[in-house]
Every structure is written in structure tokens, then in C-alpha cells.
Amino acid sequence: xxxxxxKVAQNPPSSVAELLERxxxxxxxxxxxxxxxxxxQVPSSxxxxxxxxxxxxxxxLGASAGSKAEQDFPELGVxxxxxxxxxxxxxxxTTYVCxxxxxxxxxxxxxxxxxxxxxxxxxxxxxxxxxxxxxxxRTVGLPxxxxxxxxQEQQLRRDWEEITExxxxxxxxxxxxxxxxxxxxxxKAANSKALTAAYGxxxxxxxxxxxxxxxxxxxxxTILCEGLGLGx
DNA sequence: CTGTGATCATTA
DNA sequence: TAATGATCACAG
Numbered sequence: 583x584x585x586x587x588x589k590v591a592q593n594p595p596s597s598v599a600e601l602l603e604r605x606x607x608x609x610x611x612x613x614x615x616x617x618x619x620x621x622x623q624v625p626s627s628x629x630x631x632x633x634x635x636x637x638x639x640x641x642x643l644g645a646s647a648g649s650k651a652e653q654d655f656p657e658l659g660v661x662x663x664x665x666x667x668x669x670x671x672x673x674x675x676t677t678y679v680c681x682x683x684x685x686x687x688x689x690x691x692x693x694x695x696x697x698x699x700x701x702x703x704x705x706x707x708x709x710x711x712x713x714x715x716x717x718x719x720r721t722v723g724l725p726x727x728x729x730x731x732x733x734q735e736q737q738l739r740r741d742w743e744e745i746t747e748x749x750x751x752x753x754x755x756x757x758x759x760x761x762x763x764x765x766x767x768x769x770k771a772a773n774s775k776a777l778t779a780a781y782g783x784x785x786x787x788x789x790x791x792x793x794x795x796x797x798x799x800x801x802x803x804t805i806l807c808e809g810l811g812l813g814x
Numbered sequence: 815c816t817g818t819g820a821t822c823a824t825t826a
Numbered sequence: 827t828a829a830t831g832a833t834c835a836c837a838g
Binding site: 629631632633648650774798799 | 828829830831832833834835836837838
């Protein structure tokens, strides 16, 4: 099969097929190679460049830049997630999904939740992210376009409902990352001093750390292994 | 400050 | 040593 050389996208993909084509063209390339093409520097460490990998791939796939609270490819209904894995395809990190609203949740249903919207269709791009490999030498893996199956959808729904219920009841501060089987709630802020409004235990307004929804590693591992036919 | 992209680093 | 809670950079 003919392999086109990857290049920085000048426009968003016009179809899912085109998006997948672009992703396919990146397979096997190292970050050093891609960074050279995109004319950006490879950080020696991701310590001060935590989102670098995801943003590098966005350049090649043509994702609309910015920090809008919507999918990366709104016209295609696709969300992009780069996920560092080891040789066993085990995710090395949890996956950030979206900010968790702490107010105005009355009447919000799973069907209309941001979590469901973001996860309705995801283009997963695994990265060989082994820590012992220099960032420049890490490579892009096989892309996987995923939609939650019935069981996964219900699992996510149960977690979301449990967590959301706790938020509504003013228990945000007692929710730990242990709650939920696939989805978890964790801090998502510039630092521990950032504050946002939420409900207190008596329904009174309080200020608390902003939270975000994340996918636990094991859930993501199952997606990748089933989707890529790697067995379990 | 909120939301995007996430990984770091301390602790259990 | 894995997971939780904390943090980094940047756009708007």
C-alpha cells in the first residue's frame, strides 16, 4: 500500500475516512521526525510541556486549535486522544475527558452530559510512551476509532450518575478518585489554590478545587486491546 | 478564571 | 510501585 509522507494539515479533515488516513500516515514515526516536519522543538522532558504530544498530533491531523469545550473534530463528531502506553498496550496515564460542572446540575441527564458527548466517538492514538525512552524517540502507534459498546456505555453511565449525584448532594469534597469503575473525578486546575463554586453539604454555596472527569487506565486498556485485537 | 492538551510527584 | 491529588503551558 502506498504510504504518503506525513505533513502538517492545512485544514480539518472533511471526513472520518480522511482523518483515519492522516492518522495512519503517522504510524511508526518518531516525535523527532514529526517535530522536524512541523518545525517545532522536541522538549527534553514533558515535565514543562505536558500537553506537547497531543498538540503535535493535532497539527498533523488538522484538529481545530483552541480551548473550546467541544470535540476536536466537531463536524465529524470525533474526539482525539493520544494515550501513552507500554509494550503491553497498558496505558501509562489516566485519560482526561472534560471539566466536571459543579453547579446547575439539576435536570442534567447522562444523555446530555458532556462526558457522553466527548466519548461518543474517540480516535485513540497510542504512543510508545515508555519513560525510559527519550521523548524524541517515542513513536506513534496504530490509531483506533472507537465508539462505546452497550456494556461500556452503561458502565460509564453508572459512574457518571453516581458521581453527579454526589456533586448535587454537596459531597464534592468527599468524592475521591476511587469512586467509579471506569470514570473517576479528580482535581483539574492550575494548582491547589484554584477555586470554583460548588454546592456544600447543606446546599449552601462553597468554593472548591475545580474537578475533571478522567478514564481509569484499566478501562482504556480494554478499549485498546479489544479494538486492536490484542486480546486481554 | 475556565477549558484545552496532559504528566508529575508524593503517598498509601 | 501504582494511584491519587497536584501541577505545567497556553488560549480565550
